[in-house]
Amino acid sequence: MTLQTVDLRKAFGGVTALDGATVRFRDGKINALIGPNGSGKTTYFNCVTGMIRADRGRVTYRERDLTGRAPHVIARAGIGRTFQLCRIFPRMTALDNVLAAVRPAGVFDALRGARHRVETGRARGWLTRLGIEHLAGAPAGTLSWGQQKLLELAGVLMTDPDTILLDEPAGGVNPALLDRIGTLVRELNAEGRTFVIVEHNMDLVMSLSDHIVVFDRGRPIAEGPPSVIRTDERVLGAYLGV
Amino acid sequence: MPSGALLFQSVVLGLLLGGLYALLAAGLTLYFGIMRVVMIAHSAFLILAAYLAWWWHERLGLDPLLSMVVTVPLFFAAGVLLQRMLLARLRPATLTMMSVLLTFAVAVLIEGLLGYAFTGTQRRIQLDYGSAGFGLFGARIAVVKLIAFGLAGIALAGLYLVLKRTRFGWALRATIQHPDAARLVGIDTERIAGYGFGIGLATAAVGGTALALDTTIYPSLHWHWIGPLMAIIVVGGLGSVPGAAAAAMLLGLLQSLLQIPMGTTWAQTVFYLALFATLAFRPQGFFGGRLAQRF
Amino acid sequence: MPSVSSRLTGGAAVLLLATGLLSFPGLAPNPYVLSAGIVVLHYAVLATSWNFVGGFTGYLSLGHGALAGLGGYGTGLLVTKAGLNSFVALALAMLLVSALAVPIGMAALRVRGASFVIVSIALVLILLLVFQSWASLTGGSRGLVVPRPFDLSRPEHHRVFWFLFSGLLALALLAWWLIDRSRFGLGLKAIREDEDKAEALGTPTFAYKLVVFVVSAAFTALAGGLYALWFGDLDPVFQFSVLTGSYLVLMALLGGVRNLFGPLVGALVVGVALEYFKVEFGNTPLHLVATGVLLALVVLFMPDGVLPAAGSLLRRLRPAGEQASIRDVTAAELRERRRAEEVRR
């Protein structure tokens, strides 16, 4: 039914980043992907979204085989993602950053003005919802770190994805904003969007997620609801290096 | 049908030429490995070194090979300065593109200055042993070509030893493979990158001297070299020194052999065809080089 | 939303340009000045055409001289060998070059930056070889003489071609402006800013790049073909010269690649400067030195060009002019973050 991978494997030179990752996420839920540094979480995201081609294994989403497809194809299949270190288009305005996610329906549609009324309205709507509407005209590079993270999310939401992969949404974010992001994820989830979140902030993970997958050395070692994961010995072992 | 002697002669010439290509391509691929910089000015420095060797011979009457005593350290310093003063100032986000333009500008600058200093006249070192040669299994090998090949071989071997056997080489390889990890273990990557550039340019000094022994030089000659060299580093896999050396020998040999049926001009196209074929079918190159995929 | 003032500036620029283009032939004191003007205008068209790729996607091609040369030779050969009408040949040559740009683009754009530049330079060098060697078709180094399309005296010939080039420039500017404000243009600019990110948002980056490369090639070929009809003598050495491509890059960068009129302004400055260097230092290769130094300075200190630099200068004169410096700081931050990200990957 949902996003799943079978035996995903990826090595960089001699270093194995993914070592047979077989994972199935829960549709309509907030999933979390945790694990110690270097356990392959970001590589996993990159393989799922087509940024990196896996050496072996399959990626399927809603019965569709997405293995080896280009990133834009995967994005159009309904999987949106943010990046670990928040990537925006720094020399474009915040509004244009969001509008850049509009997908033209054809050649003539592509040549229509970028600031079309309907889309601009939608884009402003997302900016408003994320609380950065007042910055719509500012070059994105001049926004603060937190504002950039929100802006990136606005861009992803503009593509109207069913599933959203967030790579460390809490990284470098102040507590007030952290709360807002948490609330936002819950709201969006309630509207029917599935989340997969890579995160180191355990408080956020435990309070937010319905289902947790734990990675170690490029493969899942445990999964389950927060209550189970919290007490799993293998997880503790992985984190403590036992 | 070409005779066996001609074929063998062409193989010998191709190998001798390939050696020089290998040395020059090694320098070019070193820069790319260190900084993701496509160093257009590499062949301009090559011609500069050739001019210095020529000048050395012409004015001082000394053997051009001795000019390396001056040019190699000089080029090393120039490489360090080039990296530290110019390339390090570029914004990382646009480094690859802008460095091409910057080194292109340096190449044009060198060409202009060479033209200003020595005019556009073609120059050639006249050596007593310039037309000497000896026979080998029916092929004839010119002494100067053999010296050039020997120089290239020694310089390549030296480069290999520096990279593989010294602490500096270890740091350099670490910088190439993982700049941030290298920084974490206490390597001053900026300085190492500078020295890496110096070594790259020093190979151009050796190559230029080797080139000057047996060919004519003129200021705009560097365009003639940069195309094949860039093709070689792409075919070899951007950033892979052994890959570049292997591709250089192969393409040099191929060029030499193709000259028999196709003539010199068409034979040169082999480099570009290999370049396009590589990018179209195997962008990561044919001899490894994991960097290529992303550039 | 474009503000009223920026619309006014834009309108004034268009008006100024139109007036300049229409009145120059009348003002030129002699045919020489007019012909020198055509050379600059030709550069302006080429630089604007180059800017479809360079400005929108950030891919800097050093090989556009080759596309212009192909347009020129294509037009010339279709006139001389196939006996076509000059302007039919021009249009057909444009289509042929566009078609050829597809496989070239596919090889060059598949991978990122560095390979693109390498291919663009290789394109010039390989075409030089082919057009020199394939003498039975191209005339080789003997050159190709392209017949004049009109039977006019030389000054009249110049005047007609001035207006033809002006029309082509207007067309190129119009097309650039249309793309600039379109969704397609926004996608291209996103590629320039962050190609991975643009693709992650669903933009088919490869197709976008390819399309805009072909559009750029088409305009470049038109400019080259028109030049061939005007100039009459084609020689591979001059048609397929890396230096031509570098002049285009210099012009566009100097003027500002993100600005509609940037390449035009750059062509004006560089074109006039080339003429000036020739007058001042004609007997030496110092024009190369000057070109090199200028290019290096632009790359090091003004990668955004004079127009944006002048714009931010104006902004600084007003009180609230902190934006530019803020952006520099963030760019530096961004760099650190990118680095850190690559470590973890």
Added chain:
Amino acid sequence: MPTTVRRMRWATALGAAAILALGACSGDDEPATGDDPIVVGVSLPLTGDFSEPGKGVQQGYEAWAKIVNDAGGLLGRRVELKILDDQSNADRVVADYEQLIGKDQVDLVVGPFSTRLVVPAARVAEEYDMLFVEPAGAAKEVFEQGFKNLFYAAPAVANDHYNHLAAHILALPAAQRPKTVAVAAMDDPFAQGTAYGLRDKLKAGGLSIVVDEVYPPNTTDFGSIAAKIAASRADVLIGGSQYQDGVNLIVALQQLDYQPKLAAFSTAPTNPEFAKAVGNKTEGILSPTGYSQDAPYPSNTEFVAKYTAQFGTPPEEDQANAYTTGQVVAAAVTAVGCAEQGDCQRKLVDWIRGNEVQTVVGPLTWDATGKPRGAHMIQQWIGGDIRIVLPAAAKEAEFRYPKPAW
């Protein structure tokens, strides 16, 4: 902050430079001088690929202007040269003549160097109805463009350079006559013209062409071509060379120890640097020449003496060709009695077409396309010196065949 400030400064500086450049380029039209010299415009490749021969041509023109002026000028007016640099570039050469004729309003124009540049330049002159005598466009293509105002000021076009040699070889008894020919020519209209002129005549005479190579002008490595030629063991070697390529090919052949019975190279062997460049292994090498310092024509004696006094060395072929160009123009101007743009140019053209001109390379006449009617002399390196060996009437030494080893 610092970056921004620095950027500003550059913007200002560049803006100022641009304004200066614009100012400097506009409106420096020269006022006509009172005593009204005859201004002769010429564009020469003083930089770029052809800069070396370009300088030779320049010296020839300068010598001509000086000698004419020392003798009182033309029609009582001083001759003044206006020389522009075309950087060996066809775009520039056209702009230059455009400038000379349109802006500077010169009275006469003469030709640039190299066939590649002559054709575009001649078209400008043609379209402004200017007489165009040129010293360097020797390839046959120049005369196939339908130019009506063009004249080549030398004894013969490239294809006819070796006529005397071809006739001599084909006249040899069958037993001695060479059988096989190897040709290597630079991809250049002039160099190919000379080589192919001889090649085609020998082929028509029954010799077989075993190697026929073309190399681009920028070739520096001749190893492979030399290997092919050496492997063919051809009796006759024809090199269509400019200068350095000829030297390189000869050295590469010597490295392979190839010894032909006859070796002919265009232009290279007549260069004063040649012997030193090939390590003095010059024995027997042939070359055509349109000019000899020792030629007995009266104006030549004067030219050699005065040129040597002016420049310290005797003139070479490039200088002589430029001088000849000047002589042809001067003869026409003197005969017609005018030198300015307009109708006068037509009269000058008509006069040259109908008359014979005495020059330092002998008497010259032209056909309707501007092609001179004559052939070159053949020189051969003998005992460390280059001597005229053909035609028999002009020979300074005996033609040596087969040539001694080099």
